[in-house]
Amino acid sequence: MASLPETIARILRTNPDALIACHVAPDGDCLGASLALAMACERAGVRAVVGSADGVPETYRYLHGSDRIITTPPDHQFSVGVAMECSSLERAGTFAEALTRCSTLINIDHHLSNAGYGNIVYWDTSAAAVGEQVYGIIQAMGTQITPEIAQCLLAAIVTDTGSFRYPNTSPKTLRLAADLVDAGASVHTVVERVYETRSAASLRLIGRALNNLTISADGRIAWTVITPEVLRETGALPEDTTGIVGMLRQVRGVKVALLFEVTPAGIRVGIRSRDAARANVIAETFGGGGHKGAAGFTMPGPLEDVIARTLAAVEKELAGV
């Protein structure tokens, strides 16, 4: 019996065209995997179009082919649709409907929560990145891994493993990365783009957030606050808060880190935890959600009440661990 990568490779090779759709708010894994698969299709003589409802973030515009990603669903009916890393069809955003119109719908994902839709479901939670899965498909297609394909797949893997820092990094992941470097990709180039191209304003924002760090008396909780005034004074954008709560969790002894952002929609609370503390359990107390190590919720202010109620929920979670 053919493996799933082989089955998908055969379907792609024997159809005239394919629409590959990213999830909304696309990341490097989803974009890199989609672009790599599209390039492999084109090399095999199959017309392939990559769609992203939310476009391409600045960070990933250096990836080969990213300038040809479409943001408006096409009228054309594609024979094959690929939902890339979309836990549900809705995650493809405005491209969901175009995917359902394809004769064959392929669902490729490595997240725990995939809904199992589509004609072919290639769901592998052991993969560190969906780029790992796509690498297998491209190999099964018999397509040469060009330097451009290698760079896109490496971007996928580096993004989803935090450049090999997350626990999902397996020996297989490291060997795959080695193969991609042999094929012409560069880890350093990906890292330069993903981790080393910030605005001065975003660094000043990190500075303000870290300088205002508070640690609980027992040293197990760290938190900081970002107000619209801080954003205005530093010139930073709301998305520049990414990564700050993770930095707070770096403090020795801290089990739960919290970032309180005052936004027009309410107080947005980002939670990161380590060891036995469960971020998702804390978030669920307030109707939010996420993973064990990273979760969040939004609730109305005032700020002081939200901080007090959140800290109480964290204390409760820490009492049980």
Added chain:
Amino acid sequence: MASLPETIARILRTNPDALIACHVAPDGDCLGASLALAMACERAGVRAVVGSADGVPETYRYLHGSDRIITTPPDHQFSVGVAMECSSLERAGTFAEALTRCSTLINIDHHLSNAGYGNIVYWDTSAAAVGEQVYGIIQAMGTQITPEIAQCLLAAIVTDTGSFRYPNTSPKTLRLAADLVDAGASVHTVVERVYETRSAASLRLIGRALNNLTISADGRIAWTVITPEVLRETGALPEDTTGIVGMLRQVRGVKVALLFEVTPAGIRVGIRSRDAARANVIAETFGGGGHKGAAGFTMPGPLEDVIARTLAAVEKELAGV
């Protein structure tokens, strides 16, 4: 003819004891490689002692055997001495003299600047970490890579490659890391220790430094200042400044980043550059040195003069690139 790793393996195996000395201010590469080699010697029935003139930084005390590292040179005369990652014998600090008393002195290093001392010089600038070289020696010794040895070697490699982010990361490095994970090591454990265990004071120091960031009018130079007052107010230690100048270099468009630290010895200037700009050329103007991407120097104040003279030297370097 035997390779250098084979020759060193034979010498270690056929002698009764070995003193393995780290360089002063030891890092994870030097410590991890030394501890791994010592464990391999002991498994081969060779008594091995690791010496570090400056002890073991907190970050690396989780490494197996680090509690047995000696900080005072022994009276005992060892048959084999290993200078681990010491560009000159003096870099072994107070252990330099004990190394010279050994019957056979082995010099293992991967830095460009090694002085070539010792009876056996195993100098490999293509190695991303001295841990890569030691891995080859342990393989040549025929010793099993235990989980403890694997973890020490992985700590060496992760430290010197910035967890596979630096350009020195080769396919060989990635495959070696995969082998070490297969042997029982965990990248995540190393990263947790090296990158995710900071003091709250050190985060506040980063906060102050980033918040006071200055960018030149043309956007190509970023700098900040750390004074003794900032250290006092944040409660941070002088070594907590590590990594700050690298963060400044992350700003989009910045070619040269500078950190000015006001210390009792004068103004210490850390330089990081990217693309064609050469940090070492800037540092050499003031009698300092380093690599193309990272260099530094110290000169007397006042601070304003040092900043002005350094910026002039940076402008001169940037004019040529």
